[in-house]
Structure formats: structure tokens, C-alpha cells
Amino acid sequence: MFAVLSLDMGAAMKTLVLTLDLVGTFVFALSGATAGARRRLDIFGVLVLSFVAANSGGIVRDLLIGATPPAAISDWRYLAVSLLAGVVIFFWYPLINRLKSPVLFFDSVGLALFCVAGAQKSLVFGLEPVMAALLGMLTGIGGGIARDVLLSNVPAVFRSDIYAVAALAGASVVVVGDALQLPTTATAVAGAALCFGLRMAAVRYDWHLPRARTPEHADGQREVDERDDNR
Amino acid sequence: MFAVLSLDMGAAMKTLVLTLDLVGTFVFALSGATAGARRRLDIFGVLVLSFVAANSGGIVRDLLIGATPPAAISDWRYLAVSLLAGVVIFFWYPLINRLKSPVLFFDSVGLALFCVAGAQKSLVFGLEPVMAALLGMLTGIGGGIARDVLLSNVPAVFRSDIYAVAALAGASVVVVGDALQLPTTATAVAGAALCFGLRMAAVRYDWHLPRARTPEHADGQREVDERDDNR
Amino acid sequence: MFAVLSLDMGAAMKTLVLTLDLVGTFVFALSGATAGARRRLDIFGVLVLSFVAANSGGIVRDLLIGATPPAAISDWRYLAVSLLAGVVIFFWYPLINRLKSPVLFFDSVGLALFCVAGAQKSLVFGLEPVMAALLGMLTGIGGGIARDVLLSNVPAVFRSDIYAVAALAGASVVVVGDALQLPTTATAVAGAALCFGLRMAAVRYDWHLPRARTPEHADGQREVDERDDNR
Numbered sequence: 001m002f003a004v005l006s007l008d009m010g011a012a013m014k015t016l017v018l019t020l021d022l023v024g025t026f027v028f029a030l031s032g033a034t035a036g037a038r039r040r041l042d043i044f045g046v047l048v049l050s051f052v053a054a055n056s057g058g059i060v061r062d063l064l065i066g067a068t069p070p071a072a073i074s075d076w077r078y079l080a081v082s083l084l085a086g087v088v089i090f091f092w093y094p095l096i097n098r099l100k101s102p103v104l105f106f107d108s109v110g111l112a113l114f115c116v117a118g119a120q121k122s123l124v125f126g127l128e129p130v131m132a133a134l135l136g137m138l139t140g141i142g143g144g145i146a147r148d149v150l151l152s153n154v155p156a157v158f159r160s161d162i163y164a165v166a167a168l169a170g171a172s173v174v175v176v177g178d179a180l181q182l183p184t185t186a187t188a189v190a191g192a193a194l195c196f197g198l199r200m201a202a203v204r205y206d207w208h209l210p211r212a213r214t215p216e217h218a219d220g221q222r223e224v225d226e227r228d229d230n231r
Numbered sequence: 232m233f234a235v236l237s238l239d240m241g242a243a244m245k246t247l248v249l250t251l252d253l254v255g256t257f258v259f260a261l262s263g264a265t266a267g268a269r270r271r272l273d274i275f276g277v278l279v280l281s282f283v284a285a286n287s288g289g290i291v292r293d294l295l296i297g298a299t300p301p302a303a304i305s306d307w308r309y310l311a312v313s314l315l316a317g318v319v320i321f322f323w324y325p326l327i328n329r330l331k332s333p334v335l336f337f338d339s340v341g342l343a344l345f346c347v348a349g350a351q352k353s354l355v356f357g358l359e360p361v362m363a364a365l366l367g368m369l370t371g372i373g374g375g376i377a378r379d380v381l382l383s384n385v386p387a388v389f390r391s392d393i394y395a396v397a398a399l400a401g402a403s404v405v406v407v408g409d410a411l412q413l414p415t416t417a418t419a420v421a422g423a424a425l426c427f428g429l430r431m432a433a434v435r436y437d438w439h440l441p442r443a444r445t446p447e448h449a450d451g452q453r454e455v456d457e458r459d460d461n462r
Numbered sequence: 463m464f465a466v467l468s469l470d471m472g473a474a475m476k477t478l479v480l481t482l483d484l485v486g487t488f489v490f491a492l493s494g495a496t497a498g499a500r501r502r503l504d505i506f507g508v509l510v511l512s513f514v515a516a517n518s519g520g521i522v523r524d525l526l527i528g529a530t531p532p533a534a535i536s537d538w539r540y541l542a543v544s545l546l547a548g549v550v551i552f553f554w555y556p557l558i559n560r561l562k563s564p565v566l567f568f569d570s571v572g573l574a575l576f577c578v579a580g581a582q583k584s585l586v587f588g589l590e591p592v593m594a595a596l597l598g599m600l601t602g603i604g605g606g607i608a609r610d611v612l613l614s615n616v617p618a619v620f621r622s623d624i625y626a627v628a629a630l631a632g633a634s635v636v637v638v639g640d641a642l643q644l645p646t647t648a649t650a651v652a653g654a655a656l657c658f659g660l661r662m663a664a665v666r667y668d669w670h671l672p673r674a675r676t677p678e679h680a681d682g683q684r685e686v687d688e689r690d691d692n693r
Binding site: 036039040041042043044045048049059063068069070073074076079149150151152 | 670
């Protein structure tokens with residue numbers, strides 16, 4: 001993703017973006033490893049979930065746009081950062097578990113970076129604007145979905161606050177900017193800022209999307225809550 | 232899928248096929264949205280399940296035969312129709328829930344169209360006959376499998392009446408017709424009709440495939456029934 | 463996979479490798495069919511799980527390295543062997559269930575063959591050494607993961623004895639041998655032997671990987687055990 005974003009950036013900007021991208025990978029990997037440790041997986045399972053949570057979104061996007069092998073497979077740094085996060089969780093899980101708000105902060109940074117980079121890469125590969133925005137969103141949320149499916153849970157993003165909407169908004173800024181031929185760097189920064197801001201606001205003010213009204217399944221709520229406990 | 236089917240068709244036929252294909256997408260999307268609404272997902276989750284249930288079969292087929300980006304990603308109409316179905320379910324779920332038999336009818340139409348179009352596209356991409364028939368079946372049933380996996384259920388198609396067999400029969404007609412060099416349109420219509428007829432007959436006369444005899448797991452039945460309730 | 467391994471082999475060696483590769487496919491398919499029969503799927507579901515358990519690892523590897531269509535889709539023998547295993551389980555499940563130790567033996571043979579062949583194919587497609595080793599491991603364990611996800615279980619490989627580590631060790635021998643320009647056949651045999659030996663030793667001496675310490679989820683253990691019963 002680094003290469004795509006950097007087309008019109010200077011060297012200092014490049015270093016900044018690469019750093020943030022790897023930070024995003026690291027924090028997403030933390031979330032995967034934490035979910036695995038909670039289900040009492042062994043060290044191998046924890047490491048797989050680290051990698052899956054951090055890289056599935058990008059891998060699926062790359063398969064869909066025909067960019068094989070995916071960046072997460074061909075650049076060793078994504079793997080290294082993912083495994084590092086897994087090892088950290090495996091040995092210091094009780095410690096990390098207390099750092100809730102920094103993790104949330106970096107997770108939002110990661111989401112912002114991933115949705116912007118995913119949209120930009122999809123545009124470079126010639127996808128239509130609406131699909132590029134959706135693939136940007138997928139880059140941001142895909143890892144969490146794969147993590148939850150592997151643990152046999154309904155993906156949290158389908159029920160949580162406006163996580164996916166924030167990613168879609170950020171990716172859309174990139175796509176609209178591209179259509180208006182605005183400078184790539186400016187729209188990338190604006191998109192990432194919008195995604196980050198929306199996500200932090202949603203957490204702070206407890207924003208949620210509405211759920212479908214299904215009166216005949218009123219007892220479904222209990223089953224949902226039980227499953228959430230496993231997460 | 233439209234383009235493949237239309238190779239030797241007139242304009243009127245094209246319009247008919249496109250209409251039916253989008254009807255199939257719409258109804259499969261309804262099934263995904265309904266499953267999501269029952270599990271009390273938010274509006275985003277419902278829309279994702281709409282798209283997944285309607286398009287996963289075709290997307291996986293396109294990835295397997297190397298046709299990237301998949302049609303469902305590059306043609307906006309599949310997305311639009313899928314999201315429309317999700318919105319309809321989200322706001323009028325109790326109403327739609329009463330229309331059981333029209334939904335079943337259109338679902339069978341969708342299955343018939345998808346299995347035929349999937350087999351034909353696989354042949355065009357040079358796959359061997361048996362695999363083309365199986366990929367036609369996968370096009371028809373893949374969406375339902377992805378929907379169930381995302382909701383953490385065992386796919387209904389592994390247990391239900393002869394849904395997959397009907398899709399395989401329809402796809403096989405296309406493949407056999409291609410081997411005998413019969414006209415494409417005729418075999419497509421015959422394959423779709425066979426799939427549709429088998430499926431409707433299976434529902435009407437309650438046909439089922441046999442299950443494995445596993446006496447030592449006799450109490451497994453209860454667990455199966457509980458899970459089916461969630462669907 | 464046969465073609466890749468056979469680059470520097472004589473005709474007798476080719477026949478041996480093909481035989482072992484199909485034996486591996488057959489035994490992995492047995493494991494998928496058995497899991498399906500235990501959950502009381504119908505004959506179609508059992509056959510799908512046979513194919514998925516035997517071929518998912520190779521299919522995902524081929525998608526990731528850009529080798530479309532995947533070998534399991536373009537060579538009918540993998541399909542035929544997979545379906546044969548499914549039929550055997552469907553009709554003679556109680557009989558097969560008693561043959562625990564031969565199944566375990568052949569499963570280890572399959573794992574050894576798949577991890578070596580997967581690593582070699584990834585090298586041929588130009589992947590970096592570390593990723594080639596990981597894709598070799600994925601070829602060996604991917605089928606079991608897909609089988610468990612379809613049945614709504616947490617993948618057994620995330621919790622079991624050193625199954626994945628054995629596959630990674632075998633694949634690494636191939637990759638290191640390639641870097642040192644050792645003869646392909648020799649490293650393939652050595653890698654397969656190491657994987658097989660590690661796996662058999664792990665079963666015999668009950669070796670396990672450590673689990674994360676999560677004292678605050680001490681009651682998670684019970685839920686884990688219940689799920690294991692379904693497998």
C-alpha cells in the first residue's frame with residue numbers, strides 16, 4: 001500500500017506513511033491475537049489470528065482486483081509486524097489488556113490508513129469509483145471479519161458502532177478527490193482524517209446504526225448477548 | 232454473466248436474460264438480508280449480507296477461473312440491486328416475511344439462472360466439462376454458503392432438500408450441450424428449466440437427500456435442530 | 463503439484479509421488495467426510511466437505527500466487543479421489559471409524575507431501591523464501607481450517623498438537639535447500655520425512671504448544687471442551 005500512496009510524496013512523507021501503515025498492521029494484529037488468546041488458542045493459533053486480522057482485508061482486496069501475489073504475501077514486513085504483535089499478546093496479554101484507550105486510538109489510525117490506501121490502490125487498478133470506495137472499506141474491515149469467522153463468531157463489525165461507515169466515508173473522500181483530479185496527498189490526508197474523526201466520535205458519543213425491527217424474534221437478543229461474551 | 236449468455240441471442244432475449252439475472256440477484260439478496268435481520272444485525276450488517284448472499288458464488292467462481300476483477304465488482308448493477316434488497320428487508324421485514332411462496336419462486340428462478348450462467352462462463356474460460364458443471368453449481372449455491380458462514384451457521388445447503396443437486400443438474404445440461412455442440416441458447420433454457428423444475432418439485436414433494444448413519448451420535452440431532460432455528 | 467515436484471525426477475519417482483499425493487488427498491478427504499457425517503449432513507454436504515478438506519489448502523495457495531485456475535480445479539483426479547473418499551465414509555462410516563491408526567498414519571503422509579509440494583510450487587512462482595515456507599504450511603493445513611469453518615467450529619489446528627509446526631518445518635527444509643541450491647528431490651524427501659517424523663512423534667508423546675495465560679477467562683475452558691466434542 002505504501003508504494004501506491006507514495007506516488008506524489010516526498011521522502012519524509014513516505015517514511016511517515018510507511019510508519020503509520022505498519023502501526024496500523026501492528027494494532028490490527030493485536031486485536032486478532034487478543035481474540036485468539038481469549039479463546040485459549042495455542043501460540044500457533046494466536047499468531048495466525050494476528051496475521052489474519054491485520055492482513056485479510058488487503059489480501060482479499062488484492063485478489064479481487066487481480067494484484068497477485070498480494071502485498072501482504074510479497075512484502076515480509078507485514079508478516080514480521082503481525083507476528084511481533086502476536087508474540088507480545090501471547091506473553092504480556094494481562095498487561096496489554098489494561099491499555100484499552102491507546103489500543104483504540106491506534107486501531108482508529110489503522111482503519112483510517114487502510115481505507116484510504118485500499119481505495120487508492122483499487123483506483124490505480126482501474127476499478128469504478130463506487131467499487132473502489134467499497135474495496136477501501138473492505139481493506140479496513142476485512143481483517144476483523146476474517147478474525148471473527150475463524151473464531152466462529154458473527155463479525156463484530158455487523159453489530160458495532162459506525163466502524164464500517166467511518167471506513168467507507170474515508171475511502172469515499174479519496175474516490176471523489178480522484179474524480180475531481182485533486183492532489184492525491186491532500187485527499188488521502190482528508191480521507192484518513194475524516195475516518196479517524198468519525199470513529200473516535202462514534203466511540204465517545206456511543207453512536208450506533210439502527211437494527212432491523214423483528215418483533216417475532218424478540219428472544220433473539222439473548223442469544224446475541226451470549227455470543228458477544230465470547231469475544 | 233449477461234455477456235456470456237448473450238453471445239448468440241437477439242436484443243429481446245438479452246433484455247429478458249438481464250432482467251432474470253438481476254431478479255435472481257435481488258431475491259438471493261433478500262435471503263441474505265432476511266437472515267441478517269433475524270440475527271439483529273445493524274443496517275450495515277444487513278446490507279453486507281445482502282451483497283454477500285447474492286454475489287459470493289459468482290465472485291468465487293471468477294477468482295477460480297482467473298476472471299478478475301469479478302463481474303459483481305466491476306458492474307455496478309449487481310451492487311445496486313443487492314443494496315436495494317437489503318433496504319427493502321430492513322424497513323419492511325415483517326411484510327416480506329409473509330410473502331413466502333413468491334420468494335421461493337424467485338429464489339428458484341435465481342438458482343436456475345445462476346447455475347446455467349456460471350457453467351457457461353467457466354466453459355468460455357477453458358475449464359474441463361466436469362469442473363465447469365461444478366463451478367456452475369457453485370455459482371448458484373456459493374452465496375448461501377457464505378451467508379451462513381458469516382452468521383456462524385452450518386450452511387443450510389448441506390442439509391436441505393435437493394437444492395445443490397438441482398443446480399448441478401442444470402449446469403450439467405449446459406456442459407453436455409456444449410460437448411455435443413448444440414445451440415447455446417437452447418441448452419441454457421433447457422438447463423435452467425430442469426434446475427427450476429427439480430427445485431420446485433423437491434419443495435412440493437419434500438424430497439431430501441439421505442443422511443449418513445451415525446448411530447453413536449444419535450443425540451447430534453437435537454443440536455442440529457437448535458441451530459436451524461437461528462436461520 | 464505433481465508437475466512441480468517432478469522437474470528433476472525419473473518416471474518411477476513420478477509415479478511414486480503422484481501416488482502419494484493422491485493418497486494424501488484421499489485421506490484428507492476422509493477427514494472432511496467424517497466431520498460432515500458426524501454433524502449429520504446429507505450426502506451432498508459430506509461430498510463437499512470431502513473436497514474442501516482435501517483441496518482448500520492448495521486452492522488458496524494457487525489463488526495467492528496467481529496460478530489460476532488452481533490445480534484442484536483443472537485436474538479431475540483430485541476431484542475423483544475426494545468424492546471417492548466421501549462415498550466411502552457415507553456408506554461405511556462405522557467401519558472406517560475403527561481404523562483410527564491407519565488414518566492417522568496416512569494423514570501424516572498427506573501433510574508431509576502437501577507442505578513440501580506447496581513450498582516448491584510457491585518458489586517456482588517467485589515468492590520470497592519465508593513466504594514460500596508459510597504457503598507450504600498453508601497447503602498442508604488449509605483444508606482442515608476450511609472444513610472446520612464450514613462446520614462452524616474453531617479450527618482444530620489452532621489448538622491441537624504440533625500439526626502446523628510440523629508442516630512449517632517440512633516446508634522450511636525445501637526453502638532452505640533451494641537457497642543453498644541443493645538437489646530438489648533430496649530436499650523434498652528430507653522435508654517430507656521431517657514433517658512426518660515430527661507429527662508422528664507429537665502424537666506418540668503428546669506434544670503440545672503452550673496456550674496463552676488468561677486467568678480472567680478461566681471458565682472459557684469449558685466452552686472449548688464442549689465445542690471439541692462436535693468435531
